[in-house]
Structure formats: structure tokens, C-alpha cells
Amino acid sequence: MGPSADEQADGxxxxxxxxxxxxxxxxxxxxxxxAVGDVVEVGRTxxxxxxxxxxxRVTYGGKGLPERARVVEIVPADEADLSSGDVILVLESVS
Incomplete structure (x- = not known):
């Protein structure tokens, strides 16, 4: 079993x-x-x-997140039920 979503990329x-x-x-x-590989900026849906x-509509941004980040993984499958705090995107910093 590989690393969890919380342990991937830059964390x-x-x-x-x-x-x-x-x-x-x-x-x-x-x-x-x-999509995986996209760069997201604050405010992007x-x-x-x-x-x-x-x-x-859920937009990117929040405490501890950079202004811009690259999508490494989209964790939930379409129509999956999520709870508050579940990981949606695994990201890496973009300079």
C-alpha cells in the first residue's frame, strides 16, 4: 500500500x-x-x-495553501460522498 493522500507530493x-x-x-x-497537471489559483472552481x-461551487484557496499549485491527484471519484475535511486534491507548489 502506497502513501496516503496526506503524505504525497509536498504534503x-x-x-x-x-x-x-x-x-x-x-x-x-x-x-x-x-485535471491532473493543471495549475490552480485562488478562486478557481x-x-x-x-x-x-x-x-x-467549491473554489481553491484557504489557510496554508499557496496562491498557485499544480494538481497531482484528484482523490474522490465522481459522485463519491465526502465528509467535511476529506481530501479532494493532492497538490505540489508551483514557483
């Missing part, structure tokens, strides 16, 4: 701020909000979380 992870069902794209026909049939 940088982006976590769910609330519980909900994870969606990586705005609709099934559209491209995902982010990374996913949707559905809570009680309401979709909430």
Missing part, C-alpha cells in the same frame, strides 16, 4: 469544507473543472458538492 492537500456528493464537472457533457439537491 499539500485541498480538503472539502463541508460534506456532500462530489462532482468534477458542471454537467456530464462538459470537461472537468480541473475545482468541483461541485451537492448537499440536499443543491449544488455548491
Amino acid at each position: 499539500l492537500v485541498f480538503r472539502a469544507s463541508t460534506s456532500g456528493r462530489f462532482y468534477s464537472r458542471p454537467t456530464p457533457e462538459r470537461d472537468p473543472f480541473v 475545482v468541483c461541485l458538492l451537492e448537499v440536499m439537491k443543491t449544488f455548491h
